[in-house]
Structure formats: C-alpha cells, structure tokens
Amino acid sequence: MKKKKILKIAIPAAVVVVIGGVTVRNNAANTARERAEAMTVEAMTVETGDVTETVETNGTVVSGQQKVIFSPVNANVSMADFQVGDLVKAGTPLVSFDLKDLEEQNQKAELTVRANELSYQDSVNKSNEAANRQAAARNQAAALQAQVNAKTQEVEQLANALTGLAQQQMVERQQQTEEVESQTHELESQLKTAQKELESARKIYDKAAAAQQTAQVNFDAAAAAAENDAQGLETAREKLNQANKDLTAAKNDYENKQQAVEELQNQIGHLQAAFAEAQDTDTDIQLQQKLQTAQSELAELKGNLESQKAIAEGESGALSSAAKEQMRTNNNLAELESKSLEELIAEGRKGIQAEFNGVISDKQIMEGGMVTQGMQLFTLQSIEDVNVEVLLSKNVYERIKEGQKAEITFAGQTYQGTVKRISRIAAAGMSGSNQAAVSSASVMATIHIDNPDDHIFLGVDAKVTIQAAEARDVLVLPTEAVNIGKDGTFCWVYEDGVMKKRSITTGVTADDCVEIIQGIDEGEQVIPDPGNHEEGDSVTVTKTQEEEVMEDE
Known part of the structure; x- marks a missing residue:
C-alpha cells in the first residue's frame, strides 16, 4: 500500500x-x-x-503419488539394499529374487498341463463340432426365415405393382391419346394454312420469274439500240434491277414457306411416332418377369428353411453345458498354472525397480527372507x-x-x-x-x-x-x-x-x-x-x- x-x-x-x-x-x-x-x-x-x-x-x-509394491512371485529375496527414508531415482534396482525352486516347479507343471490339454481338447473338439453344426443350423434357419419374409413381401409388392400398373397405364394411355389427337389436329390445321401460304408464294415467285425474264429481254433489246436511245436503255436497266429484287424476295419467301411446311410435317410425324412408342412399352412385361423370378426364389428359400430347421431341432450329440464347463474349467486351471509360472518367472527375473523419483516410506522385507506372491514389500512416495x-x-x-x-x-x-x-x-x-x-x-x-x-x-x-x-x-x-x-x-x-x-x-x-x-x-x-x-x-x-x-x- x-x-x-x-x-x-x-x-x-x-x-x-x-x-x-x-x-x-x-x-x-x-x-x-x-x-x-x-x-x-x-x-x-x-x-x-x-x-x-x-x-x-x-x-x-x-506425496501426490504413492505406490505400494507387492511381490510378483513366491521366492527368496536375494537383494533389498534400501531403508525407509532413502531417496531413490527412477529405474534404480531395489529388489531381486532367487528363482531356482520356481523354475523346477514350472518344468513339472508344463508336463502335467500338456497331458491334460490333449485329453481335454479331444473331448471338447468332438462336442464343439456337434454343437457348432446345430448352432450353425439355428443361425442359418433364422437368416433364411428373414429372407423368406423379405421375399414374400417382395412378391406381394410386385403383384400389387403389376395390378396397379395396368390400371395406371389404361388411364395414362387414354390421356395420351386425347393429348396427341389434340396436338395433331392443331398441327394439321397449321399445316393446311402453311400449304396455302406456300402455294400463294409459289405463284408470286413464278410471276416474279416471268417478269424478270421479260425485263431481261427488254434490257437486252434496249442495249442493242443504246446508241439511238440512251434514255430507253436506262429505263430498261431500272426495270431489270427491280425485277431481280422482286424475284429474290419472292424466292426467299417461297423457300421460307416451304421450310415451315416441312417443319410442321416433321412435328406431326414425331408426335405420332412417340405416341406409338409409348403404346408399345414393355414395363408390364418386365414386372411380370420379376414376379415370376421372385416366386421361384421364394419357393427355393422355403425348402432350405425346412432343411435347416430339421437339423437345428434334432439331437445334437454335444456335451451338456455342465459337462463341458467342468472340462473347460479343469483345462483352464491347468493352463493358468503353467502360464502363471512362466509369467511369474519372467517377472521375477526382472526384479523390481523404482518407477519414479521418490522416498521409501515403508519396508517389509529383508535380504535372504522368503516372500509370497502378493505380499507387500515396500512403499514408494513421489517427491516430484x-x-x-x-x-x-x-x-x-x-x-x-x-x-x-x-x-x-x-x-x-x-x-x-x-x-x-x-x-x-x-x-x-x-x-x-x-x-x-x-x-x-x-x-x-x-x-x-x-x-x-x-x-x-x-x-x-x-x-x-x-x-x-x-x-x-x-x-x-x-x-x-x-x-x-x-x-x-x-x-x-x-x-x-x-x-x-x-x-x-x-x-x-x-x-x-x-x-x-x-x-x-x-x-x-x-x-x-x-x-x-x-x-x-x-x-x-x-x-x-x-x-x-x-x-x-
């Protein structure tokens, strides 16, 4: 402050x-x-x-981290060189074991386990084969039943679709017929009008062509008398030019009218062809084929289902659950004993090292003493x-x-x-x-x-x-x-x-x-x-x- x-x-x-x-x-x-x-x-x-x-x-x-260390094996302690209150670093070896007796026990256990495994495996294999056959049949029957249900539904849907399609097509064809007739009538009316206009244009074109020819003849005559009548030649030239323009315009109009007639004729043809193609659709035929195929598949699935049900519901010849569990338990005990000895020996050979920097806060062992698996050895408390x-x-x-x-x-x-x-x-x-x-x-x-x-x-x-x-x-x-x-x-x-x-x-x-x-x-x-x-x-x-x-x- x-x-x-x-x-x-x-x-x-x-x-x-x-x-x-x-x-x-x-x-x-x-x-x-x-x-x-x-x-x-x-x-x-x-x-x-x-x-x-x-x-x-x-x-x-x-300490925020404390770990109590237990013995991994039944063995004699060959080294435990530390005291309560000692400061140890991570990785420092703290305890080692003498594993001679444990290794001899492991050799005997391996022989016993091997003999038990052969007897157990033979009985279990035979039982499992019978049980697996029956279980597979049950699973297959369940799967087949689901397939039968699905295929039955598919057959029903196809039959309904085929019936509905026939009704729908009848209505659609009637509508299409009416629409095509209406459109055809309209196009034919337009075609008649276009044809009349084409005929009129043709007449105008023929008249323009005749006029152009006449103008050309007059021009040629005026050109021959050009020395005596220059004014007549100029007048003939103007009439010829105008006749050429009128002929070109009449020709273009005639060709346009002719193209319009052709386009209307094409539209009528395309409309009638599309209508005919729509009438020839084979959708109903495809549905009928799908329905027949689905019915055949359904019959085959039902036959397979009955066969698998017969196997699943028959006598399996497998061991009872209690007998199988007893054999499995005996075999597991033998395996665990052998495996445990091997794992314990491996753990014992590693010894025990400090997992982290810390202080020994408790010690329950001494060098040369006997320890049992799970026995508390010491406690390590972190100083980090x-x-x-x-x-x-x-x-x-x-x-x-x-x-x-x-x-x-x-x-x-x-x-x-x-x-x-x-x-x-x-x-x-x-x-x-x-x-x-x-x-x-x-x-x-x-x-x-x-x-x-x-x-x-x-x-x-x-x-x-x-x-x-x-x-x-x-x-x-x-x-x-x-x-x-x-x-x-x-x-x-x-x-x-x-x-x-x-x-x-x-x-x-x-x-x-x-x-x-x-x-x-x-x-x-x-x-x-x-x-x-x-x-x-x-x-x-x-x-x-x-x-x-x-x-x-």
Missing part, C-alpha cells in the same frame, strides 16, 4: 474573549489553547494502492508430485478457490504452490490454525507444490499462505480506520471543518488495510481514531512534522 499522509486536526475554541473592549487575562487564553490541543486527532488522506487478502494456515507435506494438505475452518474456506496461488515454507525452504483440490466433505476436530486453532468442522484443501526439488521432506509441517483475493490500484484504508456498527461499515471523515460519519462498502481485506469500493473518494481525509469526539464536532486540520517529511520525500 502507498504511504499515508498523517495530519493533525484540532477542534477550534475561542481563545480570546473581549468584554467591553478589554482582553481577558492570559491564563484564560492558555486554558483555551490547552483545551484545543487536548482535542487534536490524527487524520490521513485517502489514496490508491494494492490489497492482497491472504489466509495463513499450517499443513502437512504429502508433492502436495500440502491443510484444514480450513468455516471462517476461511469459503474464500479459498481451486487455482489460487500460495506460498509454502518448511525446512528452511520456500516454494510456490497452487490450490489443487478442495474436499466436499468436512472433517471434525482440532487441527492446525488459520490464525486460530480449528475446533469445529473443517474442510481439507490440497495445495500442489509447483516447484519441488531435492530438498523436499515428506510428512513435515509446513506454513502455507494462500492468496485468497487481490485488488490493484484501488482506494485503500488501514484496518484501524474501518469501523463496524449496527448500521454497517463506516469511517470518520473530515469534511468542511466538521468530523462526520460516512457509510462505506469494503472489498478485499488484508491484515493491515482494506479495499474501499464505495463511500469515499481519493483525496478525502479520514480520521482513524476519533477518540472521545462525536459526529458534528468542528475541527481544523494542522500539518504534522511527519506529514511535512513525507511530502518532502
């Missing part, structure tokens, strides 16, 4: 009394001055700063995954959240941590302290150590400071300036020469200061300790020597 300016505030008093123009004697003035000095109070200017709310408690350092377990009282656990940062101190070392887990089950009894002993139900919290090292000791007490909340660059008051009354939280402020009571809203609270959310503004003057003064008393502010020094800095 930023430095606070400390001011001296004095309550004013009349130090001079004038009666009839005469000053009261000096001892009266001195008394007034002494009374004013006796009422002086300290004040501070409201400034911004940072507030960190922490929860301090004690806990126990524990380390936590501190703390109990939080009801006064603080609501402020603690997973993910909050913490500082952990023990064995002269300081580590950084993170709140990893908060238990949802309360524990009763005395434990640790959150600035006070916990005597009621408490909640267990796990603080993960983020930067463990080789100086970690498991099981020791640790001091934990959890950063429960933080506010930066906010209005701050020292805790002694914040008061709690029946109407809520308030502080004393100096305003317009008067000491006033001001309601405030607080936020993050530390040991020595409090965040002020609402109620006062930066730069206002707050009185931490009003002494015997009351709200409404008039005061004056006087700078203290301490404030002057701080301002100089």
Whole structure:
C-alpha cells in the first residue's frame, strides 16, 4: 500500500474573549489553547494502492503419488539394499529374487498341463463340432426365415405393382391419346394454312420469274439500240434491277414457306411416332418377369428353411453345458498354472525397480527372507508430485478457490504452490490454525507444490499462505480506520471543518488495510481514531512534522 499522509486536526475554541473592549487575562487564553490541543486527532488522506487478502494456515507435506509394491512371485529375496527414508531415482534396482525352486516347479507343471490339454481338447473338439453344426443350423434357419419374409413381401409388392400398373397405364394411355389427337389436329390445321401460304408464294415467285425474264429481254433489246436511245436503255436497266429484287424476295419467301411446311410435317410425324412408342412399352412385361423370378426364389428359400430347421431341432450329440464347463474349467486351471509360472518367472527375473523419483516410506522385507506372491514389500512416495494438505475452518474456506496461488515454507525452504483440490466433505476436530486453532468442522484443501526439488521432506509441517483475493490500484484504508456498527461499515471523515460519519462498502481485506469500493473518494481525509469526539464536532486540520517529511520525500 502507498504511504499515508498523517495530519493533525484540532477542534477550534475561542481563545480570546473581549468584554467591553478589554482582553481577558492570559491564563484564560492558555486554558483555551490547552483545551484545543487536548482535542487534536490524527487524520490521513485517502489514496490508491494494492490489497492482497491472504489466509495463513499450517499443513502437512504429502506425496501426490504413492505406490505400494507387492511381490510378483513366491521366492527368496536375494537383494533389498534400501531403508525407509532413502531417496531413490527412477529405474534404480531395489529388489531381486532367487528363482531356482520356481523354475523346477514350472518344468513339472508344463508336463502335467500338456497331458491334460490333449485329453481335454479331444473331448471338447468332438462336442464343439456337434454343437457348432446345430448352432450353425439355428443361425442359418433364422437368416433364411428373414429372407423368406423379405421375399414374400417382395412378391406381394410386385403383384400389387403389376395390378396397379395396368390400371395406371389404361388411364395414362387414354390421356395420351386425347393429348396427341389434340396436338395433331392443331398441327394439321397449321399445316393446311402453311400449304396455302406456300402455294400463294409459289405463284408470286413464278410471276416474279416471268417478269424478270421479260425485263431481261427488254434490257437486252434496249442495249442493242443504246446508241439511238440512251434514255430507253436506262429505263430498261431500272426495270431489270427491280425485277431481280422482286424475284429474290419472292424466292426467299417461297423457300421460307416451304421450310415451315416441312417443319410442321416433321412435328406431326414425331408426335405420332412417340405416341406409338409409348403404346408399345414393355414395363408390364418386365414386372411380370420379376414376379415370376421372385416366386421361384421364394419357393427355393422355403425348402432350405425346412432343411435347416430339421437339423437345428434334432439331437445334437454335444456335451451338456455342465459337462463341458467342468472340462473347460479343469483345462483352464491347468493352463493358468503353467502360464502363471512362466509369467511369474519372467517377472521375477526382472526384479523390481523404482518407477519414479521418490522416498521409501515403508519396508517389509529383508535380504535372504522368503516372500509370497502378493505380499507387500515396500512403499514408494513421489517427491516430484508433492502436495500440502491443510484444514480450513468455516471462517476461511469459503474464500479459498481451486487455482489460487500460495506460498509454502518448511525446512528452511520456500516454494510456490497452487490450490489443487478442495474436499466436499468436512472433517471434525482440532487441527492446525488459520490464525486460530480449528475446533469445529473443517474442510481439507490440497495445495500442489509447483516447484519441488531435492530438498523436499515428506510428512513435515509446513506454513502455507494462500492468496485468497487481490485488488490493484484501488482506494485503500488501514484496518484501524474501518469501523463496524449496527448500521454497517463506516469511517470518520473530515469534511468542511466538521468530523462526520460516512457509510462505506469494503472489498478485499488484508491484515493491515482494506479495499474501499464505495463511500469515499481519493483525496478525502479520514480520521482513524476519533477518540472521545462525536459526529458534528468542528475541527481544523494542522500539518504534522511527519506529514511535512513525507511530502518532502
């Protein structure tokens, strides 16, 4: 938090009394001055700063990963060179076994298992063959039944489709006939009109051709007499040119009319051909063929179904379930015994190594001693995954959240941590302290150590400071300036020469200061300790020597 300016505030008093123009004697003035000095109070200017709310408690350092190691074999221990409390690295050999007796047992077991397997397999094979035949017949019958059902449905659908198609085709053909007749009639009407127009165009064309020939003859005659009649030649030329233009136009019109007639004739032909093709469709024939094929397939499926049912419902000749299970169990026991011995020998030859960096927290064996399969040998606790377990009282656990940062101190070392887990089950009894002993139900919290090292000791007490909340660059008051009354939280402020009571809203609270959310503004003057003064008393502010020094800095 930023430095606070400390001011001296004095309550004013009349130090001079004038009666009839005469000053009261000096001892009266001195008394007034002494009374004013006796009422002086300290004040501070409201400034911004940072507030960190922490929860301090004690806990126990524990490993976050613990593994109890059990013996994989029945054997003598040939090596177990470690003690409780030893620090071991991952991969360090810790235990080795003498496997001589186990290897002899394995050889005998293999011979016994082989003999049992041959007898068992012969009986089981014969039983399985009979059972498989019957099971296959049952499965095949079920599959065939499904196929028969599907094929029956297909036959019904084809028969219905064939009946429906015949009715639909009858209606469609009637509609098509009416449509084709209507379209043909319309096209034939257009054709007659086009043919008349073609005949008219042909006559115009023939007339234009005759006129052109006449104009050509006249032009040729005029050309021969051109020397005597130049004007006649020019007139003949103009008539010839016009006759050529008329002939070309008549020819183009005739050809267009002829093309129109041909197109109408083609349309009529295509329409009649399409109608004839539609009448010759063989869709109903295809459906009839599909129906006959489906009926044949259905008959064949029904025959196969009856054959498979006869096999499935007949006498299987297989072993009973109880007899087969007994033989299987005996054989499995023999196989397991042999396999277990082989696997145990392989495991025993590997010995036991440390799976991770850690500390030996328990040891149950010694070199030369006999161990049995599943017997507890030792316990290894990790020093890389380390936590501190703390109990939080009801006064603080609501402020603690997973993910909050913490500082952990023990064995002269300081580590950084993170709140990893908060238990949802309360524990009763005395434990640790959150600035006070916990005597009621408490909640267990796990603080993960983020930067463990080789100086970690498991099981020791640790001091934990959890950063429960933080506010930066906010209005701050020292805790002694914040008061709690029946109407809520308030502080004393100096305003317009008067000491006033001001309601405030607080936020993050530390040991020595409090965040002020609402109620006062930066730069206002707050009185931490009003002494015997009351709200409404008039005061004056006087700078203290301490404030002057701080301002100089």
